[in-house]
Amino acid sequence: MNERILVVDDTPANIQALSGILRGAGYQLSIATDGMQALDVLSRIRPDLILLDVMMPGIDGLETCNRIKKVTDWKEIPIIFLTAKTEVADIVKGFESGAVDYVGKPFNAHELLARVNTHITISRLNRENQRLLLNVLPPRIAECLKLQTGIIAERFEDASVLFADIVGFTPIAGRLSPVELVELLNGIFSSFDELAKKHSLEKIKTIGDSYMIAGGLPEAHPDHLPAMGHMALEMLEAARKVKHSSGEIKLRIGMHVGAVVAGVIGKHKFIYDIWGSTVNIASRLESHGTPGRIHVSQEVCLRLSKEFAFEARGSVELKGHGMMNTFFLNGLI
Numbered sequence: 198m199n200e201r202i203l204v205v206d207d208t209p210a211n212i213q214a215l216s217g218i219l220r221g222a223g224y225q226l227s228i229a230t231d232g233m234q235a236l237d238v239l240s241r242i243r244p245d246l247i248l249l250d251v252m253m254p255g256i257d258g259l260e261t262c263n264r265i266k267k268v269t270d271w272k273e274i275p276i277i278f279l280t281a282k283t284e285v286a287d288i289v290k291g292f293e294s295g296a297v298d299y300v301g302k303p304f305n306a307h308e309l310l311a312r313v314n315t316h317i318t319i320s321r322l323n324r325e326n327q328r329l330l331l332n333v334l335p336p337r338i339a340e341c342l343k344l345q346t347g348i349i350a351e352r353f354e355d356a357s358v359l360f361a362d363i364v365g366f367t368p369i370a371g372r373l374s375p376v377e378l379v380e381l382l383n384g385i386f387s388s389f390d391e392l393a394k395k396h397s398l399e400k401i402k403t404i405g406d407s408y409m410i411a412g413g414l415p416e417a418h419p420d421h422l423p424a425m426g427h428m429a430l431e432m433l434e435a436a437r438k439v440k441h442s443s444g445e446i447k448l449r450i451g452m453h454v455g456a457v458v459a460g461v462i463g464k465h466k467f468i469y470d471i472w473g474s475t476v477n478i479a480s481r482l483e484s485h486g487t488p489g490r491i492h493v494s495q496e497v498c499l500r501l502s503k504e505f506a507f508e509a510r511g512s513v514e515l516k517g518h519g520m521m522n523t524f525f526l527n528g529l530i
């Protein structure tokens with residue numbers, strides 16, 4: 198058992214008794230004898246649960262709890278009060294300050310362990326649920342989803358969108374077993390995920406062998422377009438490094454910049470997605486592109502011309518958008 202509990206109590210006999218019970222159950226312990234010392238311990242060590250005495254000199258347990266819950270990094274730590282004050286009004290004050298439970302003094306060892314085990318288990322499950330949620334949604338959107346009901350939708354006037362597609366994927370898939378195919382895609386897309394994290398860009402989704410990413414949302418990112426340019430170049434390089442029996446892996450990449458609408462759709466298998474003509478043009482640029490090259494709009498070229506080298510492709514007809522001047526992004530200047 199690796200869970201750590203912070204025990205905060207000013208009575209040596211209580212600390213000794215709690216230490217014996219908790220260490221005997223396999224928990225690691227940190228000890229503080231007053232509220233200020235508890236805050237100091239928290240600045241160095243993050244416990245999985247706090248057992249907090251209510252009646253202490255200096256700042257009492259209620260005030261200590263209030264201060265802990267105001268710190269973002271600490272507010273999710275479950276707090277159980279140790280108290281001889283078991284009147285309903287006192288218990289209510291404890292819950293209002295942010296505690297999840299209380300144990301009356303003198304405490305029973307079996308009851309104490311049962312409550313500790315329950316709340317540590319709940320906390321662990323909550324963290325795992327949060328981790329899974331953040332694998333699906335951006336952090337800010339995940340918080341919005343937990344705090345509000347109804348539709349989550351925003352408009353971003355300046356966002357970059359990139360689509361990447363593996364060239365000749367269908368014949369490649371036909372030569373591979375299911376396991377080999379999934380391993381190939383997982384390896385390629387996982388490397389793209391790391392690049393997205395490096396450049397502070399937001400992966401939107403994968404569709405078959407296509408990868409979609411956006412910049413400038415859901416958090417403001419003034420340099421999202423240069424970041425996307427670097428991302429595109431590094432994606433080509435990452436694909437070139439893939440060693441596989443099917444031969445060389447080539448990408449076709451399309452990239453555009455403009456306004457988009459972003460939001461969460463679905464109630465069960467929900468997804469954070471983006472919509473608008475900017476998204477559609479980026480997709481068309483990818484599908485009308487050339488293997489191993491980054492096909493971009495004139496807007497992208499104009500905004501990145503001081504940092505990146507471009508090659509004019511000429512006028513290309515994009516379905517639904519007519520003739521557009523497009524360019525290939527070749528590299529850094």
